[in-house]
Amino acid sequence: MASSSAVPVEEYLRTTYHPDMEYLEGQLVERHVGEYFHSRLLSLLAATLGSRERERRFRVFITPRIQFGDLPRYRIPDICVKAIPHQITPILQRPDLAIEVVSPDDQAPEMLAKVGEYLAAGIPHIWVVDPYKRTLVEADQNGIRQPETLVLLTPLVGEVDFAELFQQLDEPAD
Helix, strand or coil: CCCCCCHHHHHHHHHHCCCCCEEEEEEEEECCCCCCHHHHHHHHHHHHCCHHHHHHHEEEEEECCCCCCCEEEEEEEEEEEECCCCCCCCECCCCCCEECCCCCCCHHHHHHHHHHHHHHCCCEEEEEEEECCEEEEEECEEEECCCCCCCCEECEEEEEEEHHHHHHCCCCCC
16 A cells, blocks of 8 residues: 655655555555564575575575666565675665565555566566465566475575475464
């Protein structure tokens, strides 16, 4: 949901929002975040990818702002991966993988719009992970599709077994 009044991009970039907001050509856009399964899967996935950083030569970023070209559009994927070496900038530039973890309030048309923007911005791999329905969607230059298994992979990060991560969601918190 966008805010009703225009906000200058400079104000957006110097302001901290709780929760963080996306910025689409002058409008602040609310992000759906934070419920148990969303947050837990985000943690598990970041830990899984983080354990591979040194060996596979990438960095994992949690909820970074990314800009789309020269447009005043900033999105905040749940997780991004960027190969190293890379230029260190205040706003992450063109990650190699963007991951969206679905929240209960997310709507399919909004999520598809984000995926389309990521593809148009040249992000080569996009994963959409639903911890509630336990489903995956992947997108790349070949299109958007639901994989046949619960394993996703890219040349940079390797294989990620989401069946294992989904199973960990159900483990009791002792």
